Structure formats: structure tokens, C-alpha cells
Amino acid sequence: MTGGTERASFPAGGAQWEDISQRMADFSAKDIDWRGGRAPMFVFKNDATTQEIGLKAYTMFFVENALGGGRAFHGIGRMEREVLDYGLDLLNAPEGAKGVFTPGGSESIFLAVKAARESHRARAGAPRHGLNMVMPDTAHAAFDKAAQVMDLEIRRAPLTEDKRVDPEALRALIDDHTMLIVGSAPCYPHGVIDPIDALSAIALESGVWLHVDACVGGWILPFYQMNGAPLRAFDFALPGVRSISADLHKFGFCPKPASTVFFRDVADQERSVFVADQWPAGVFRTATLAGTRPAGAVAAAWAVLNHLGTEGYRKAAARMAAMTDAYIADITAIEGMEFWAKPDMTLINFGSRRHDMMNVAAAMMQKDWLVSMTRRPVGIHLMMSLLHESARGQYIADLRAAIAQSRSDMPTPQSGTTGYA
Structure with missing residues (x-):
């Protein structure tokens, strides 16, 4: 036993790609939906063409x-x-x-x-x-x-x-x-x-x-x-x-x-x-x-x-800036929510003097969002790339619901959901 799980034995070999790829897909079946913008870090994407060229x-x-x-x-x-x-x-x-x-x-x-x-x-x-x-x-x-x-x-x-x-x-x-x-x-x-x-x-x-x-x-x-x-x-x-x-x-x-x-x-x-x-x-x-x-x-x-060059990166920067402004406007429109700083980029950190942000985070995780937090001050942290552009509407709707839900007793987030990436 290793870390509470059964140790894997060395493979006999002979597995073909069809089996190998299916098993890998099965292993990843419970991954966070990062393609849908539900991870607050780890993956950074401009567009499908850039990803394909890379x-x-x-x-x-x-x-x-x-x-x-x-x-x-x-x-x-x-x-x-x-x-x-x-x-x-x-x-x-x-x-x-x-x-x-x-x-x-x-x-x-x-x-x-x-x-x-x-x-x-x-x-x-x-x-x-x-x-x-x-x-x-x-x-x-x-x-x-x-x-x-x-x-x-x-x-x-x-x-x-x-x-x-x-x-x-x-x-x-x-x-x-x-x-x-x-x-x-x-x-x-x-x-x-x-x-x-x-x-x-x-x-x-x-x-x-x-x-x-x-x-x-x-x-x-x-x-x-x-x-x-x-x-x-x-x-x-x-x-x-x-x-x-x-x-x-x-x-x-x-x-x-x-x-x-x-x-x-x-x-x-x-x-x-x-x-x-x-x-x-x-x-x-x-x-x-x-x-x-x-x-x-x-x-x-x-x-x-x-591939991107100056023109491509300028377009990406403009889209990122507009996306960040939209997130900030939507979040500050929620009663009791505020930003701990005015960001220069797409990293945002917001919290509240009225709501328990640990409970808000727990409610967001129940809605299948991976949550990153800061502890001084306590806040929810997003390091957004353009993956988060299309996710904004759902994120804000779920955030509003999580804040309402957090007023009842909620478990605190699991360890590992706070701190730096």
C-alpha cells in the first residue's frame, strides 16, 4: 500500500494504443473542466490555432x-x-x-x-x-x-x-x-x-x-x-x-x-x-x-x-484586458463584494467584508469550479487566460448563487485549494 492506495505492479507489456488511450482517458475522466474555464490557473490558452501550431x-x-x-x-x-x-x-x-x-x-x-x-x-x-x-x-x-x-x-x-x-x-x-x-x-x-x-x-x-x-x-x-x-x-x-x-x-x-x-x-x-x-x-x-x-x-x-507576432499578441492583450474589465464589473455589482487591488493584468483577487469567503469557495466547489484563494486578505483568486472569456456568464451566475448559499452552514474548502499555484 502506498499513500492509502494499492501499489501498481510493473506492467507485463503488450498493450496497444487503443487500450492505452482509453485507460488514460478513464484516468482523466474526473479532471476539472479546464477547457470550460473552470480552473483558475495551470492552463493558458490564446486560441485553437495557436494551440495546434504549438x-x-x-x-x-x-x-x-x-x-x-x-x-x-x-x-x-x-x-x-x-x-x-x-x-x-x-x-x-x-x-x-x-x-x-x-x-x-x-x-x-x-x-x-x-x-x-x-x-x-x-x-x-x-x-x-x-x-x-x-x-x-x-x-x-x-x-x-x-x-x-x-x-x-x-x-x-x-x-x-x-x-x-x-x-x-x-x-x-x-x-x-x-x-x-x-x-x-x-x-x-x-x-x-x-x-x-x-x-x-x-x-x-x-x-x-x-x-x-x-x-x-x-x-x-x-x-x-x-x-x-x-x-x-x-x-x-x-x-x-x-x-x-x-x-x-x-x-x-x-x-x-x-x-x-x-x-x-x-x-x-x-x-x-x-x-x-x-x-x-x-x-x-x-x-x-x-x-x-x-x-x-x-x-x-x-x-x-x-505565428502570433506583434499583431497577434496585441489582439490577445486587448481581449484579455476587456475580459478582465468585464469580470471586475460583474463581481463588483454583487452586493458586498470588492477587489483587494485594481489589477494590471488578468490576475484578480476579490473578497468581502460581509460574506464568509471560505463558505463562498466551498459553495463554488460544489458547483464544480476549482477554487484558488489567498489568505492575507482572504479572497478568491483567478489567474485568467482567454479560456475564461466564454465562462464568465456561468461563473458570475454561480458566484451569485454561492454567496446566497454561503449564508447557511457550509463545510470549508479541502486543503490544497488555497495559496499559490
């Missing part, structure tokens, strides 16, 4: 290994370089900047933290141990992962009324052992962009590395800006920004796993590289923590970016 490109390079890009698989190497060039262009990177294609945002953040640590250690007289990172209270848990692995202290700065980090409170936490400060574009809990311009000034003044976590917004916010949205600057146009993480598999609408991390100059990127040379096989050097990486993810990202 799938075809992925399977075209299903066998190749991106670890060998440029050595064995020259096409994958070229596509990877071009994807990174696209990101550097989009994020206003200066000449000499360099990017890395990674399997996900957590690894992109990890590489930036490692590079910042090595940069701090290289400074004359800088402490090598007992180092800390200073970041908003809303910074993603991936920084906690990096801190655990690298034995770093985390100092979290409080927020202002609009749920953005308080720059002066963050400044007060910096000392000689601070190797990194962080801002989000946008933060996961509230979908707001931190005042990166103020953090940039602090970084230049203090000499501390500034990383912008744009895992959510990096590949779409520039198109919001092109469409005229009055968003805060967050990229390399601000001179204090040393690195930026940005996920392709979120609002770049590319197949998983695909993320990127960009560095202001190649020397910074070199500090993120892993090199081992003590074993008999010689020097082993990788730009990522992962060795083998799926070449299909590289090819699919290249294909999707070339």
Missing part, C-alpha cells in the same frame, strides 16, 4: 534534446537563440544582454538568485555568508525555494494600500548582507506591478542587484503597453534592473515547459552557469539547473511567437 511544432522535435542544441541539433540551437533574441528585444535589453531558456519560472528565478549571489560574493569586501534577499510580501514562493537551497535569509517588505511594495519600507531592510532585491510584474496574489522605477533607483543607490519577476507578465505586458495601457515601466529600460524572469508557457501561450531569464550583460549571465570538471568525463557545463530539456518546447515557443 502542438505540431512540439511533436516535430519530440525526440531531440535541447541540451544538444547548437552541437548536435543545430536547428533547435538556432530557434532557442532567436526566441531569446525576441525576448531581449521585447524587454528593451541593451547590447550585451543575454538570455537563457529554462523549463519554468522557478528555475528562471533560481538562476537569477544564483547569479546575484555570485555577483555579491565577487565584490571586494562583500560578505560571503549570512546573505539575504529583500522582496515584497507578495513575491512568489519560488524565491523561498531558492533561499532554502542556497541558505539565504528572506526579508519581506510590507505593501501600500494598492497592494504594491512600499519602496521605502523595502529600502529600510537592505544592509551589507543584502545580495538581491525583488519586484514583481505583476505579483501573483493581486496582479499589480510593483513600482520597479523606485526599486531601480534604490538598486543603483545601494549597489544591490534588482531582479524583476515577470514570469506572469513578461511576454504580454509589453503588448498591453503598445495598446496604450498606462502601466508602470518594469524592464531593462530602467537602469537598475539586472535580470528579468518571464514565462513563455503562461501568457506567451507556448506549450510547457518553457520559461526564460534575461540578464543585463553576459557577465551576469555567466554567473548563473553550472560548471563541473572533477569527474572523469571532463568539463560539464549547462546554462540551466536541468540537463536534458525537451527540444519540443523550444521549437513550439519559436513557432508560437512567429
Whole structure:
């Protein structure tokens, strides 16, 4: 028995696709209806054509290994370089900047933290141990992962009324052992962009590395800006920004796993590289923590970016903005409901001072919606892509019903339905 279930025996083999595919479909029969917009995270879709192009490109390079890009698989190497060039262009990177294609945002953040640590250690007289990172209270848990692995202290700065980090409170936490400060574009809990311009000034003044976590917004916010949205600057146009993480598999609408991390100059990127040379096989050097990486993810990202281009992403950004505005209008029209922040993107977090949001969440789950929540303050959280566009009417109707239902005794949501994705 494993975890309360019977352990599966190793298969005898010989199963054919018809049987295998049916069994897999049976396993997935109770999945949340994510295609119908009932999952508040995990899947990001633009349209069926984009998804199909990504799938075809992925399977075209299903066998190749991106670890060998440029050595064995020259096409994958070229596509990877071009994807990174696209990101550097989009994020206003200066000449000499360099990017890395990674399997996900957590690894992109990890590489930036490692590079910042090595940069701090290289400074004359800088402490090598007992180092800390200073970041908003809303910074993603991936920084906690990096801190655990690298034995770093985390100092979290409080927020202002609009749920953005308080720059002066963050400044007060910096000392000689601070190797990194962080801002989000946008933060996961509230979908707001931190005042990166103020953090940039602090970084230049203090000499501390500034990383912008744009895992959510990096590949779409520039198109919001092109469409005229009055968003805060967050990229390399601000001179204090040393690195930026940005996920392709979120609002770049590319197949998983695909993320990127960009560095202001190649020397910074070199500090993120892993090199081992003590074993008999010689020097082993990788730009990522992962060795083998799926070449299909590289090819699919290249294909999707070339398919959508500036025009396609601007259209997607316009639709996403309109969809978010519609959700906000519908939810605020419900008596007693309010938003904890005015979002800059499609991440929304709403709650109530009159209704028990845990009971509301339980009622929504009874209606087959997967619910994500925040705990400070207690709220229901949606990280919406265009899958949620057609689901709005049903969501709002069920939310109204759930609020009415929540006035009676309701069980609280099961563990695992709250917190970060």
C-alpha cells in the first residue's frame, strides 16, 4: 500500500494504443473542466490555432534534446537563440544582454538568485555568508525555494494600500548582507506591478542587484503597453534592473515547459552557469539547473511567437484586458463584494467584508469550479487566460448563487485549494 492506495505492479507489456488511450482517458475522466474555464490557473490558452501550431511544432522535435542544441541539433540551437533574441528585444535589453531558456519560472528565478549571489560574493569586501534577499510580501514562493537551497535569509517588505511594495519600507531592510532585491510584474496574489522605477533607483543607490519577476507578465505586458495601457515601466529600460524572469508557457501561450531569464550583460549571465570538471568525463557545463530539456518546447515557443507576432499578441492583450474589465464589473455589482487591488493584468483577487469567503469557495466547489484563494486578505483568486472569456456568464451566475448559499452552514474548502499555484 502506498499513500492509502494499492501499489501498481510493473506492467507485463503488450498493450496497444487503443487500450492505452482509453485507460488514460478513464484516468482523466474526473479532471476539472479546464477547457470550460473552470480552473483558475495551470492552463493558458490564446486560441485553437495557436494551440495546434504549438502542438505540431512540439511533436516535430519530440525526440531531440535541447541540451544538444547548437552541437548536435543545430536547428533547435538556432530557434532557442532567436526566441531569446525576441525576448531581449521585447524587454528593451541593451547590447550585451543575454538570455537563457529554462523549463519554468522557478528555475528562471533560481538562476537569477544564483547569479546575484555570485555577483555579491565577487565584490571586494562583500560578505560571503549570512546573505539575504529583500522582496515584497507578495513575491512568489519560488524565491523561498531558492533561499532554502542556497541558505539565504528572506526579508519581506510590507505593501501600500494598492497592494504594491512600499519602496521605502523595502529600502529600510537592505544592509551589507543584502545580495538581491525583488519586484514583481505583476505579483501573483493581486496582479499589480510593483513600482520597479523606485526599486531601480534604490538598486543603483545601494549597489544591490534588482531582479524583476515577470514570469506572469513578461511576454504580454509589453503588448498591453503598445495598446496604450498606462502601466508602470518594469524592464531593462530602467537602469537598475539586472535580470528579468518571464514565462513563455503562461501568457506567451507556448506549450510547457518553457520559461526564460534575461540578464543585463553576459557577465551576469555567466554567473548563473553550472560548471563541473572533477569527474572523469571532463568539463560539464549547462546554462540551466536541468540537463536534458525537451527540444519540443523550444521549437513550439519559436513557432508560437512567429505565428502570433506583434499583431497577434496585441489582439490577445486587448481581449484579455476587456475580459478582465468585464469580470471586475460583474463581481463588483454583487452586493458586498470588492477587489483587494485594481489589477494590471488578468490576475484578480476579490473578497468581502460581509460574506464568509471560505463558505463562498466551498459553495463554488460544489458547483464544480476549482477554487484558488489567498489568505492575507482572504479572497478568491483567478489567474485568467482567454479560456475564461466564454465562462464568465456561468461563473458570475454561480458566484451569485454561492454567496446566497454561503449564508447557511457550509463545510470549508479541502486543503490544497488555497495559496499559490
